[in-house]
Structures are given as structure tokens and as C-alpha cells.
Amino acid sequence: MKATFDFAGLGYPRSFLKLLLLGFGLVCLPLILALLNAAAYVDRLSTQSQAAVDQAAEAARGSRVLMEQVTAMERLARQYLILGDAALLADYAKVRAGFKQTTSDMSLLPLDEAQLRGLNRTIEKEQDLFEQLGSRPRTGDVRGEQIAGYFELSELANDVLNQSNLLIDREIENMGEAARQAQGSLLWQLAASIALGVLIAALLAFLIAKPIRQLDHAIRQLGRAELATGIRVRGPADLEYLGQRLEWLRLRLIALEEQKTKFLHHVSHELKTPLTALREGSELLADGSSGALNPQQSEIAEILRNNSLQLQQLIEGLLGYQQAVDSVNRLEFRPVDLSAIARKVVQAHKLAAAARNLRIELRAEAAVLTGDADKLRIVLDNLVSNAIKYSPEGGTITLVVRSVADNILVEVGDSGPGIADADRERVFDWFFQGTLGHQGRLKGSGLGLAIARELVLAHRGSIEVIAERSPGAHFRLTLPASRERTQF
Numbered sequence: 001m002k003a004t005f006d007f008a009g010l011g012y013p014r015s016f017l018k019l020l021l022l023g024f025g026l027v028c029l030p031l032i033l034a035l036l037n038a039a040a041y042v043d044r045l046s047t048q049s050q051a052a053v054d055q056a057a058e059a060a061r062g063s064r065v066l067m068e069q070v071t072a073m074e075r076l077a078r079q080y081l082i083l084g085d086a087a088l089l090a091d092y093a094k095v096r097a098g099f100k101q102t103t104s105d106m107s108l109l110p111l112d113e114a115q116l117r118g119l120n121r122t123i124e125k126e127q128d129l130f131e132q133l134g135s136r137p138r139t140g141d142v143r144g145e146q147i148a149g150y151f152e153l154s155e156l157a158n159d160v161l162n163q164s165n166l167l168i169d170r171e172i173e174n175m176g177e178a179a180r181q182a183q184g185s186l187l188w189q190l191a192a193s194i195a196l197g198v199l200i201a202a203l204l205a206f207l208i209a210k211p212i213r214q215l216d217h218a219i220r221q222l223g224r225a226e227l228a229t230g231i232r233v234r235g236p237a238d239l240e241y242l243g244q245r246l247e248w249l250r251l252r253l254i255a256l257e258e259q260k261t262k263f264l265h266h267v268s269h270e271l272k273t274p275l276t277a278l279r280e281g282s283e284l285l286a287d288g289s290s291g292a293l294n295p296q297q298s299e300i301a302e303i304l305r306n307n308s309l310q311l312q313q314l315i316e317g318l319l320g321y322q323q324a325v326d327s328v329n330r331l332e333f334r335p336v337d338l339s340a341i342a343r344k345v346v347q348a349h350k351l352a353a354a355a356r357n358l359r360i361e362l363r364a365e366a367a368v369l370t371g372d373a374d375k376l377r378i379v380l381d382n383l384v385s386n387a388i389k390y391s392p393e394g395g396t397i398t399l400v401v402r403s404v405a406d407n408i409l410v411e412v413g414d415s416g417p418g419i420a421d422a423d424r425e426r427v428f429d430w431f432f433q434g435t436l437g438h439q440g441r442l443k444g445s446g447l448g449l450a451i452a453r454e455l456v457l458a459h460r461g462s463i464e465v466i467a468e469r470s471p472g473a474h475f476r477l478t479l480p481a482s483r484e485r486t487q488f
């Protein structure tokens with residue numbers, strides 16, 4: 001199986017575990033790079049600092065040695081000028097050789113212009129004094145002049161020493177500046193690494209959460225019995241496999257639903273024929289067509305007739321359930337005036353309401369929407385017939401149709417016993433019958449409100465129980481006033 005490509009062209013790994021490990025690695029990668037870069041900075045700064053310290057120490061050592069050598073040459077030159085001993089001149093030459101070696105070593109150091117100039121002046125001054133020491137006669141004035149020259153040479157050597165101390169201070173300052181620059185660069189890189197890590201984490205969170213959301217949506221879709229839409233999960237191979245199993249489950253549920261529908265259709269039609277015979281026979285017995293019945297026989301015949309009527313209603317309810325489920329997938333949308341449908345429904349139930357001395361109050365304003373007129377009529381018919389069934393003799397039923405913003409509201413209320421608090425969550429379930437008794441002659445099948453809900457949901461609307469109104473049961477139906485035509 002090939003990796004599935006998704007957001008920004010990224011490919012999913014073959015397993016969810018690999019995706020998590022990859023995400024952890026990518027999030028840690030910027031921090032690891034920042035850590036390695038910081039280590040490189042520290043190593044480079046340490047190398048530079050060590051080199052600077054070594055150079056400064058070498059310059060300071062050379063300057064001190066140079067100062068000592070100048071002092072020694074000055075002492076030997078004084079003694080030679082006074083005593084004239086050739087051995088002192090030989091000792092001077094030895095010290096001078098060390099002086100020349102020291103100045104040669106110091107010239108190789110990274111000295112600045114002032115230090116080099118001071119060092120060269122010292123070398124030149126010593127060379128001049130050495131030439132004077134060997135060539136000029138040792139008169140008093142000459143000796144004084146030469147001794148003063150060695151004082152000047154000592155001052156020059158002392159300046160070289162001071163310049164070396166300044167070199168140390170400058171290198172310390174340079175190291176501090178380099179450290180501050182390294183600190184600023186590392187802080188900037190750390191901030192960039194954290195931001196990049198957060199960005200990568202957000203991206204991976206999206207990539208990880210997306211297939212999980214798809215699985216959650218698919219499970220909720222199956223839980224709501226919305227089987228018309230296929231299930232497809234895109235992500236790691238193991239999560240895609242779960243999506244394929246959920247798709248198999250969806251197809252299996254569709255097959256079972258079709259089998260159930262066929263079974264209900266078959267059983268309902270098979271029961272209608274013997275039930276019709278049973279009902280006609282009970283009617284003949286109750287009417288006395290086959291002969292007069294005593295009171296006990298009349299009571300039994302009445303029980304048979306009532307139960308046969310109830311059984312017929314249940315079978316018709318099963319057929320109505322099947323037809324409602326089938327009709328949800330076959331909606332024909334066109335502009336419909338819901339107030340006109342409401343007036344037709346009230347007209348159809350006028351005789352049933354009059355038989356029980358019920359009054360139906362209709363308040364309907366023009367309310368045009370895009371929907372299936374027949375299915376909306378079934379919804380209103382079920383709500384009104386339910387209100388008639390549960391209203392007491394002489395009660396009042398209200399039916400209101402009005403437009404509110406972008407929605408159309410339909411409210412149906414009665415003056416019956418209402419809906420128990422424990423039943424409000426289940427009143428729209430299939431075959432559910434409330435605990436409070438109705439006022440009709442026959443017990444209901446528990447399908448009217450369930451069928452109404454399914455048809456309302458098919459129109460992208462909602463239906464609910466208005467709990468704050470009493471007495472009686474009150475339902476509110478909300479439908480979008482205009483909507484795009486949808487294929488079901």
C-alpha cells in the first residue's frame with residue numbers, strides 16, 4: 001500500500017506509531033540543532049579565548065624578559081664604560097643576543113601598530129647604543145651621554161611592557177564582546193528553534209488529529225444511522241484500515257436495514273389478510289348480524305373488535321414506518337408555502353376534532369421554503385393528530401406558522417396531560433409510547449413523532465419539545481426558509 005499524501009504534500013507513514021515517532025523527532029530536531037550550534041559556538045569561543053590568553057601571556061612574558069635584559073645590558077654597559085674590561089663587553093654581547101632573540105619572538109606576536117612601533121624603536125635604540133659602545137672613546141661626556149641613552153632604552157622597554165599589559169586588557173575586552181555576541185546569537189537561534197518546533201508540532205498535531213477526527217465523525221455517523229454517505233479515512237495505513245472496517249460495517253448495516261425493511265413489509269402484508277377476516281368477524285358478532293348475544297358474549301365481541309382495531313393500527317404503523325424510512329431518501333424539493341399545508345392539515349382533521357368537541361386555532365402567515373410538500377404535510381399531520389389524540393374533550397389545539405429571520409417556525413400545542421420529564425429525551429424514538437395516558441379510543445403505535453423527526457432532519461431542520469409551556473404538550477419545528485436543493 002502506498003503512503004497517502006495529504007496536507008502540503010506530506011506523506012503519512014505506514015503506521016500511527018511511526019507517525020508519532022516522526023513527529024517527536026521533527027519537534028526535537030530544531031532544539032537538537034540549536035544545541036549543537038551552541039556547542040560549536042562555545043568551542044569556537046573557547047579556542048579563541050585560549051589563543052588570546054596564550055598570546056597575551058607570551059607578550060607579557062616577553063616584555064618582562066625584555067625589560068630584564070635591557071636592565072642587564074644597562075648595568076654591563078655602565079661597568080664597561082667605567083672599568084673598560086673586555087670580559088664585560090663579552091657578557092654584554094651574550095645578553096644582547098638574548099635581547100635580539102626576545103625581540104624577534106615578540107615581533108611574531110599579533111601586536112598592534114603602537115606596540116610594533118615601540119618594539120622597533122627599542123631595537124633601533126639598542127643597536128645605536130651598541131655601536132656607540134664599541135666605537136666611541138670613553139671620555140666623561142661620552143660616558144654620560146651613553147648612560148643617558150641606556151636610561152632612554154629602559155624607558156622604551158618599559159613602554160613595551162605597558163603596551164603588553166594593554167594587549168591583555170584588549171584581549172579580555174575582545175573575549176567579552178565575543179561572548180556577548182555569541183550569547184545574542186544563541187538566544188536568537190533558541191527563539192527561532194522554539195518557534196519552528198511549535199510550528200512543526202502544530203502541523204503534526206493537525207496531521208495526527210485529522211484521521212482521528214475522521215474516525216470520530218464516521219463513528220458518530222454510524223451511531224446516528226446516517227448510512228447514505230460513504231466512510232473514508234486518510235492517514236497512516238493502520239488508521240485507513242480502521243476506516244475500511246467502518247465502511248464495511250456501514251455496508252453491513254445497510255444490508256441489515258434492507259433485510260429488516262423487507263421482513264416488516266412481508267410480515268405486515270401477511271398479517272393484514274387474516275386480521276381483516278378477524279376484524280370483520282368481530283364486527284359481525286358485535287353488531288348482532290349472526291344472532292343476538294347475551295351480555296357476556298357482547299362484552300367478549302367488543303374486546304375482540306377493539307383489539308383487532310388496535311392490531312390493525314399497529315400493522316399500519318409498521319407499514320407507515322417502512323414508507324417513512326423509504327421516503328426520506330426520495331425527497332422532491334420545490335418552493336412550498338407551509339401555511340397552505342397547515343390549512344389543509346387543519347381541514348383534514350376538522351371532523352376528528354369536532355367528534356371530540358376540540359377547537360383548533362390556526363395562526364399562519366405566509367412562509368415559503370424549499371421542501372417536499374407531501375413529506376411536510378405528513379409531519380404536520382402527525383403532530384396535529386397526536387395533539388387530537390391526547391387532548392381532553394372540549395380542549396384547544398394551537399397551530400402557529402411564522403417566519404423568524406432565516407427560519408420558519410411551526411408550533412403545535414394541546415391542552416392534554418403533557419409529556420413527562422423522563423420521556424422528553426425519548427419521545428422521538430421509534431415505537432416509544434409515553435407514560436401519560438392519551439384521550440383516544442385506541443393506543444398509539446409510537447411512530448408518529450419518530451416519522452416526523454426523520455422527515456424534519458431530512459429537510460435540515462429540527463424538532464423539539466418546548467418544556468417551559470404548560471399545560472399540555474408543545475412542539476416546535478424549525479426549518480430553514482431557503483436552502484440549496486440537496487440530493488438524498
